[in-house]
Amino acid sequence: MTGDEINRRILVVDDNVSIHHDFLKILRPYMGSEALEQARSSLFGESNPASNNDQFTVTCAEQGATALTIVETAVKEGKPYAVAFVDMRMPPGWDGLETIERLWGADAALQVVICTAYSDQPWDEIRDRIGRTDKLLILQKPFNSIEVLQLATALCRKWDLARTVAGQVSELSKLVDERTMALQQANRQLTEFNEALMRTVASLEAAQTEVLRQNGELVRLASRDALTGCLNRRAFYAQFEAAFAEGRGQGSELCCLMVDIDNFKRVNDGFGHAVGDQAIQAVADCLQSGLRLTDMVGRYGGEEFCLMFPRTILGEATVLAERLRARVAAEAGNRVRMVSGMTLTVSIGVSSSAFGAQAPLELIDQADRALYAAKESGRNCVMAMDVLVPGLNPSEQLELQVRRVTPRESTSAHIR
Secondary structure: OOOOOOOOEEEEEOOOHHHHHHHHHHHOOOOOOHHHHHHHHHHHOOOOOOOOOOOOEEEEEOOHHHHHHHHHHHHHOOOOOOEEEEEOOOOOOOOHHHHHHHHHHHOOOOEEEEEEOOOOOOHHHHHHHHOOOOOEEEEEOOOOHHHHHHHHHHHHHHHHHHHHHHHHHHHHHHHHHHHHHHHHHHHHHHHHHHHHHHHHHHHHHHHHHHHHHHHHHHHHHHHEOOOOOOEOHHHHHHHHHHHHHHHHHHOOOEEEEEEEEOOHHHHHHHHOHHHHHHHHHHHHHHHHHOOOOOOEEEEEEOOEEEEEEEOOOHHHHHHHHHHHHHHHHHHHHHHOOOOOOOOOOEEEEEEEHHHOOOOHHHHHHHHHHHHHHHHHOOOOOEEEEEEOOOOOOHHHOOOEEEEEOOOHHHOOOOOO
């Protein structure tokens, strides 16, 4: 059936053929003679039988099994019945209740009217067997044409309304399914977008981390001496200036060391610049490994190094300087891989901000003067600036002197 058609298909199930004729006369429109109309009036006890304007299609069956086949075929062909009038007693076949149960098994939407006499099964027994349902009505025998027409018309309308509602529900369900699928698709797309976004964010974070790492590496390379890994002169001096300003602001002492490799020209001339580079690296390693966390070492130029000891008094600085000198003498030569048995020593000059230096370069110059004195004193020793007049404040001294820190007997032999 199409959605615009109104279902007026009626099935009559009764073992009495005369009942079939009665239903046909009531439900089928016809143009009858006066005699037939009078016969109809006498049959149903009506002086003016109701006219039938509804166009019903009526099919009759004498037994329940036949009715079941008719209903199954109608359903398969897409032309289901709207209403079935079923007699309660139809020997020798199924009774009315079994017929109804089987018809509903084939077409659950079928509206059913039980045609029963008062002496047949009571309603409670019928309900207990079939169950509560709004698809079942009882037509008490004997019935008249008005009752049949009202039931047929009302139940056909009910069937149509039920089909319309079912179609609307189906359409709504389809719409809900479509919307659900659209939402699921949108959700999947959103999930995929979020995953892609998370991957992008992760990639950006990784890229940012790599950029920061590379920037840090660039900063490190820009501030470090390529040969030794110590701070280069520019970076060292920047930090030295900061430490000098901090020391003056806090009233703490800052000590400076100038270190020079002894007789380095002989190393280059005797073994070549490759060995000379290894010698510089070996001395730098000894210096860096002997420093505290707060100390700093920079390659000042060539074979010279400059060290600073923040918050350190001169006495502590000279002890540290002597330890560094001894370490270089004991270890640096052995770290030169290209020459066996080489001896390397350094000369060290020490000064302190307590001597009144007004600028970082002035403090470095004082340490450099002490270094020059150490070289003049035979090398491989530590010389420190000291007051000329004992008892006066170091910053009030107009002149300073150089004091030897390294005992004479500990001086090692130089490279020859």
